[in-house]
Amino acid sequence: MNILDLQLPTKSSDYQILIGKDLLSDSNNFSSVIKGQQVFIVSNETVAPLYLKVLKNSLSQYETHSYILKDGEKYKSLGSLEDILDSMLKVGLRRNATLIALGGGVVGDISGFAAAIYQRGISFIQVPTTLLSQVDSSVGGKTAVNHPSGKNMLGAFHQPVRVVTDLNTLKTLPKREFLAGVAEIIKASVIADRDFFEWLELNTESILAQESATLATMIQRACGIKAKIVSLDEKEQGVRAWLNLGHTFGHAIERALGFGKLLHGEAVAIGMVMAAEYSVKLGLLSPSESVAIKRLTQGFGLPTNIETQVDDVSTSELVSAMALDKKNVDTDLTLILPKAIGKVTIEHNIKTQDVEQFIEQYLE
Missing domain, CATH: 1.20.1090.10 (Dehydroquinate synthase-like - alpha domain)
Structure with a gap:
């Protein structure tokens, strides 16, 4: 496994980018940065059938919940964000919960934004499943949704606590x-x-x-x-x-x-x-x-x-x-x-x- 350390001026925001095979099935890649007992996973209808079960098995010691977003850029919207937040509120996520974004750039961006504004900010982990998200949107803490007036017009800077890049996910990528x-x-x-x-x-x-x-x-x-x-x-x-x-x-x-x-x-x-x-x-x-x-x-x-x-x-x-x-x-x-x-x-x-x-x- 390759490990990159991303160091920021505010050292409390430093985090690691893990790159390798079979990372989703190793609970150690997640447990060291999950502080509470609640985990909320956001994925989409394409990725979830492939990898959600594997991820949940790795998180079996936690109280896990999930939300499945429809697949596509048009769902990176305020409406979808509100639906995610409604689901988080309904299951009673506390401030020490961790959100995990399992998917490509749309999932990562909207999930990160949800984590940034839920109770003024909770921890989140990026699990990018597309090459684009692995090398771009999952790294750096930019989160957002689109608006009819422009792409990524509504968002926040909110750094993940870890990025877990499992190369196996590329096998199913078109x-x-x-x-x-x-x-x-x-x-x-x-x-x-x-x-x-x-x-x-x-x-x-x-x-x-x-x-x-x-x-x-x-x-x-x-x-x-x-x-x-x-x-x-x-x-x-x-x-x-x-x-x-x-x-x-x-x-x-x-x-x-x-x-x-x-x-x-x-x-x-x-x-x-x-x-x-x-x-x-x-x-x-x-x-x-x-x-x-x-x-x-x-x-x-x-x-x-x-x-x-x-x-x-x-x-x-x-x-x-x-x-x-x-x-x-x-x-x-x-x-x-x-x-x-x-x-x-x-x-x-x-x-x-x-x-x-x-x-x-x-x-x-």
């Missing part, structure tokens, strides 16, 4: 969702680790074949990048914004299409390629490195072209959606752009008309 997770891994390498980017180029075939040793290394390196950035900037006041590379374009595409049509990782893949090409336009990134980012993304079978996804969406709709991004200041846009593979910059005061012109040219 290929499309696996590849969506790879998009976030490519993103991490572009942000902070050129050597890792080159490692991904060399190991593409092994990753696609889902060889266990390669996957463990890949997940650990990707989580290590995020853990380091989060440790420097827990509440996203500075460098943590780097992790949003590709997200301003990507979230806009998701919102314009309607949440759920594209997987989040697919939208990020397109957004990352667009950010690289916009960076070339500004003279920040060399054309050859932009091509390398697009080539690696395509090499994993990920979408890189907005045109094939948004036939019925106008450029102005996309720019309007980008204007809702939480990183923006005043009326201008803020974009995270690569300056080189392994190095990014936060660019403020990007004019919406310049981005609209770029997108129009991009679509030609």
Whole structure:
């Protein structure tokens, strides 16, 4: 088993990320961070039939309850959050209870938010079952639900007490969702680790074949990048914004299409390629490195072209959606752009008309 320690400025919030096989069936991975006797598990209708019984068996010494969420991004909503909280109240969860999120990013985000606001905050454990959630949403303590006006508009920072990443859960993950997770891994390498980017180029075939040793290394390196950035900037006041590379374009595409049509990782893949090409336009990134980012993304079978996804969406709709991004200041846009593979910059005061012109040219 691989163990990563995520250390935060408030040392009481430090926690471990466990990565390995058969972790769900070992009670020791949970018992050391569960303080009370009550455990409330949130999962969804896809994951629960596969892994809920195994997890409950590991927690047999506790009073366990569960809530099964419908599967899909559209259920990451205030209505679903209220249903979860109602269930928590009905079973009489006390303040020393522990919530466990068993599922992908939607389950992890909404469960973490529920834990953050239930009786002003209770402990929770992330058990991510998709590659995307294992390397991204489960690490760092950002929790949220969507609003019709934008993705993740309502949420809180609430760190888990542990992340338990069982590689066995990837065996039942659809290929499309696996590849969506790879998009976030490519993103991490572009942000902070050129050597890792080159490692991904060399190991593409092994990753696609889902060889266990390669996957463990890949997940650990990707989580290590995020853990380091989060440790420097827990509440996203500075460098943590780097992790949003590709997200301003990507979230806009998701919102314009309607949440759920594209997987989040697919939208990020397109957004990352667009950010690289916009960076070339500004003279920040060399054309050859932009091509390398697009080539690696395509090499994993990920979408890189907005045109094939948004036939019925106008450029102005996309720019309007980008204007809702939480990183923006005043009326201008803020974009995270690569300056080189392994190095990014936060660019403020990007004019919406310049981005609209770029997108129009991009679509030609």
